[in-house]
Amino acid sequence: MTYLTKLASPMGPLSLASDGDSILGLWLEGQKYFAAGLEAETEERPDLPVFLQASAWLDAYFEKRNLPPLPPLAPKGSAFRQRVWKLLLEIPFGETATYGGLTEKLKASGVSASPQAVGGAVGHNPISIIIPCHRVVGSDGSLTGYAGGVKKKRFLLELEGVDLSRLYTPKRETARMFLPTAVHERAPAPGQMPPEPPPAPGKFPCPCCGCKTFPVPKEDALAYICPVCLWENDVFDPGEDQPSDENRGMTLAEGREAYKKLGAVREEFLKYARKPLPEELP
Numbered sequence: 159m160t161y162l163t164k165l166a167s168p169m170g171p172l173s174l175a176s177d178g179d180s181i182l183g184l185w186l187e188g189q190k191y192f193a194a195g196l197e198a199e200t201e202e203r204p205d206l207p208v209f210l211q212a213s214a215w216l217d218a219y220f221e222k223r224n225l226p227p228l229p230p231l232a233p234k235g236s237a238f239r240q241r242v243w244k245l246l247l248e249i250p251f252g253e254t255a256t257y258g259g260l261t262e263k264l265k266a267s268g269v270s271a272s273p274q275a276v277g278g279a280v281g282h283n284p285i286s287i288i289i290p291c292h293r294v295v296g297s298d299g300s301l302t303g304y305a306g307g308v309k310k311k312r313f314l315l316e317l318e319g320v321d322l323s324r325l326y327t328p329k330r331e332t333a334r335m336f337l338p339t340a341v342h343e344r345a346p347a348p349g350q351m352p353p354e355p356p357p358a359p360g361k362f363p364c365p366c367c368g369c370k371t372f373p374v375p376k377e378d379a380l381a382y383i384c385p386v387c388l389w390e391n392d393v394f395d396p397g398e399d400q401p402s403d404e405n406r407g408m409t410l411a412e413g414r415e416a417y418k419k420l421g422a423v424r425e426e427f428l429k430y431a432r433k434p435l436p437e438e439l440p
């Protein structure tokens with residue numbers, strides 16, 4: 159049984175879920191992954207002690223009073239994600255961390271990790287606000303994806319007094335920023351360094367073309383662009399028939415069609431695309 163309640167907040171209604179003892183989830187309205195992985199059977203229980211405790215904590219948070227102890231938390235996820243969520247709880251109020259910084263911390267404690275995998279774990283945090291995934295920013299200062307929306311991330315950081323002047327909101331042009339260099343642009347000018355060798359074949363299938371070009375599973379491949387079809391992976395995977403933020407509104411179904419017809423998800427990307435290696439073929 160999953161117990162549910164709704165609380166009013168300055169950010170609009172918050173939905174909370176509990177197993178009776180601990181908080182399992184806290185979602186903002188319209189958040190991606192809402193109630194992901196919860197038992198289907200639910201019951202509204204606003205009087206549950208753990209909900210009252212969470213409510214008191216949230217009131218203090220939004221009013222910037224001294225925070226009472228955290229309610230017991232039991233987010234569901236892999237061992238790796240649990241490690242990352244624990245690290246997030248260590249980022250103090252009013253401070254920020256980067257994906258790269260968190261990755262280094264994990265490595266220092268003996269956990270092998272990539273910033274992409276960390277980004278996937280941060281993006282899938284089921285207990286918004288209390289587990290402060292909003293305090294993670296790109297190493298270039300970008301306010302990268304927040305499952306509750308970048309506007310809400312800004313709101314939380316502002317509330318905590320973070321200096322937002324050094325942070326910026328990325329435009330929906332990420333695909334261009336991360337595009338691999340076109341093959342013809344890689345040729346070195348005389349006297350220059352030789353071009354970088356092509357990246358090693360991936361191990362995991364691209365959700366669009368199906369070729370094994372992904373270095374990590376798609377759930378963890380933050381801002382990864384498939385070198386074969388140029389689909390930009392969306393870790394906040396909206397489903398096959400819903401527009402993907404990372405691909406400027408294109409759906410995965412449209413991306414697949416385009417790849418079949420053109421050889422890339424968009425015609426203007428064709429010059430950047432490369433043929434799949436034999437070992438990458440689906």
Ligand SMILES: [Zn+2]
Nearest residue numbers: 364367384387
């Ligand atoms: Zn692909």
